[in-house]
Structures are given as C-alpha cells and as structure tokens.
Amino acid sequence: MDHRIQQSVVANLSSRPAPLGVGPFVIGFDPGTDSPHINYATPRPGATITPGDVTDLVAAFRDAGRKPRLEYVTSCAPGLEDLLTTAGFRVEERHDYLVCSPGTLATAPAPDGFRLSEPVTDQQRMAMVGAQNEAFGGEPTATDADAARVRRQQEAGGVAVMAVDGDGTCAGGGQAVPPNDGISEVAGIAVRPPFRRRGLAGAITAAVTGRLFATGAEVAWLEASGEDSWRVYERVGYRPAGKRLYIALDAG
Known part of the structure; x- marks a missing residue:
C-alpha cells in the first residue's frame, strides 16, 4: 500500500x-x-x-x-x-496515514440544521476555502485563485464538499484529489470553531469519501494529525496503514 x-x-x-x-x-x-x-x-x-x-x-x-x-x-x-x-x-x-475502502466506510449523516453539498459556483468555492482557512488558524478569506484551484480539481474528477447551516453560512468543508490508479487523497477536512463538536467533521469526511467511491475509486487515504482527528476518521471507517x-x- x-x-x-x-x-x-x-x-x-x-x-x-x-x-x-x-x-x-x-x-x-x-x-x-x-x-x-x-x-x-x-x-x-x-x-x-x-x-x-x-x-x-x-x-x-x-x-x-x-x-x-x-x-x-x-x-x-x-x-x-x-x-x-x-x-x-x-x-x-x-x-x-489512514486508508478507507468501500467495505469499511461508515455513514455519518449531517447533524440537524446542516446540509452537505458540492460547491458549484466560485462564490461557494471561496466560502468553503475561507471556512477551511479559518478552521486551520488563518484568515477566513479566499481568492479567485483558490476558487479556480477547487474548480480545476472538480473538473478533473476530484471531490469537494461544503457544510452549510440554515442561515447559509459555510461551517466547513473537505476535498479529495482526482483518483489515480483507483486511489485518492482526502484532505482539508475542516470545521470552523463555532460549529465544532457536533459531528460535522465526520459527516464531511464520510460525504467526501462516499462521493469518491461512487466515481469508482477503490481506496481513499488521509492523514491524522492528532487524537481528535484520529477518532473522527476511525469512526467513518479509516484505518492506519503507514507513515x-x-x-x-x-x-x-
């Protein structure tokens, strides 16, 4: 592997x-x-x-x-x-790094009050990237170049998922690169601080991964940087595989 x-x-x-x-x-x-x-x-x-x-x-x-x-x-x-x-x-x-296959993926529905969808406009892509930037400790902003990067990835077969609350605020998101030889990296799983501890990270991870497998990908992989993210990923079916x-x- x-x-x-x-x-x-x-x-x-x-x-x-x-x-x-x-x-x-x-x-x-x-x-x-x-x-x-x-x-x-x-x-x-x-x-x-x-x-x-x-x-x-x-x-x-x-x-x-x-x-x-x-x-x-x-x-x-x-x-x-x-x-x-x-x-x-x-x-x-x-x-x-952890891996997931269609046989190990567990469903994780969005918590009440949130919906998960793929960004289809550059404005939505920028909202998702801004939320990711904030979640990782940066400024909650994004540029046209960020939107273009996400769009290119989607057009090439990659996946992007954003979580939106009832007011239309983007709470977080995640992405996956276009699969190569049946394998794709899931990255950028992020939830803005005000929306954490509600199950959104797991729901986003499962949604991105499920969309990958729906396109025919065989293996999804990602990295865990700490115990909290490790637990989230294991709950949706990821297992450690290497360094x-x-x-x-x-x-x-």
Missing part, C-alpha cells in the same frame, strides 16, 4: 498547473499561490537519490521563489531524510 499511496502523490503533484521534474523528484508548483502546503515536492517511489539530487531540488525551489519542502511516504525513500537533514532541512511533522514525513528548508 505504501508504494501505491506514494505514487498517487506523484500523480497529484504532476497534475498541478506547473509541475516540474527534478531528477527523482516531482515538484507540484502552482503559480496561483506561494503556499508551501501546495507547492511542495515528493520523490518517485523506489528511486535512487543522491546528495546532488537534493542540491538540484533546492535550486529549483529557489529559482521559482518557493520554500523547499517535501511530503512523502517514508518507506518509499528510506535514506532521503538523512540526505535532507544533512542539507539543512528540518522535520515539520510525522503523520500516520508520512513533512520536511522543509528555511529561507537562506
């Missing part, structure tokens, strides 16, 4: 607006944002990687005016972390 998950990350980054291959790496550049959580690299699973490859990777990020950063399944590049830390990279996070690393190089 590790190899399939890592290959799905390679495919996802390769579909970005301006992907770049640098030796054994793929960088998913997006000119519409300088966010390091969108503009990052990953190694091709099983590729041989040298210190020179890391030097070339850093240079490619610098040339693009982006922060050098990688996300990857650790077992698919077992010596890479040492190469990166020797080059000055620092570990940001170590996360477990991922986030690692970046500060400006210099």
Whole structure:
C-alpha cells in the first residue's frame, strides 16, 4: 500500500498547473499561490537519490521563489531524510496515514440544521476555502485563485464538499484529489470553531469519501494529525496503514 499511496502523490503533484521534474523528484508548483502546503515536492517511489539530487531540488525551489519542502511516504525513500537533514532541512511533522475502502466506510449523516453539498459556483468555492482557512488558524478569506484551484480539481474528477447551516453560512468543508490508479487523497477536512463538536467533521469526511467511491475509486487515504482527528476518521471507517514525513528548508 505504501508504494501505491506514494505514487498517487506523484500523480497529484504532476497534475498541478506547473509541475516540474527534478531528477527523482516531482515538484507540484502552482503559480496561483506561494503556499508551501501546495507547492511542495515528493520523490518517485523506489528511486535512487543522491546528495546532488537534493542540491538540484533546492535550486529549483529557489529559482521559482518557493520554500523547499517535501511530503512523502517514508518507506518509499528510506535514506532521503538523512540526505535532507544533512542539507539543512528540518522535520515539520510525522503523520500516520489512514486508508478507507468501500467495505469499511461508515455513514455519518449531517447533524440537524446542516446540509452537505458540492460547491458549484466560485462564490461557494471561496466560502468553503475561507471556512477551511479559518478552521486551520488563518484568515477566513479566499481568492479567485483558490476558487479556480477547487474548480480545476472538480473538473478533473476530484471531490469537494461544503457544510452549510440554515442561515447559509459555510461551517466547513473537505476535498479529495482526482483518483489515480483507483486511489485518492482526502484532505482539508475542516470545521470552523463555532460549529465544532457536533459531528460535522465526520459527516464531511464520510460525504467526501462516499462521493469518491461512487466515481469508482477503490481506496481513499488521509492523514491524522492528532487524537481528535484520529477518532473522527476511525469512526467513518479509516484505518492506519503507514507513515508520512513533512520536511522543509528555511529561507537562506
């Protein structure tokens, strides 16, 4: 499973607006944002990687005016972390990834007073991204580029789901990238602070995942960053399957 998950990350980054291959790496550049959580690299699973490859990777990020950063399944590049830390990279996070299949997915209906739907206008897409930004500690705003990014993802076969209350306020949302080889990453599951502890995160996760499987996807995967999110994901049918690393190089 590790190899399939890592290959799905390679495919996802390769579909970005301006992907770049640098030796054994793929960088998913997006000119519409300088966010390091969108503009990052990953190694091709099983590729041989040298210190020179890391030097070339850093240079490619610098040339693009982006922060050098990688996300990857650790077992698919077992010596890479040492190469990166020797080059000055620092570990940001170590996360477990969890997987779900149609046979393990559990239903989780929206709590009373909320409805779940896919955003179909750019205004709705911006409302969803703004809610996600707020939920993750940022400003509750979004741009036309954010809406375009979500729209491209949907048009390519990805999924987006927003939760809306009775007043039409977007309470949260979640997304999934277009499946590759039957696998898709679910990400951005977020609920704004005033709407938490009502079951929305589980309902959003289940809705995104269910829509993926309805399109023919075989495996959905996501990451748990803490005990609370772990419990939410396990309740809707996700199970731990492997380890991922986030690692970046500060400006210099």
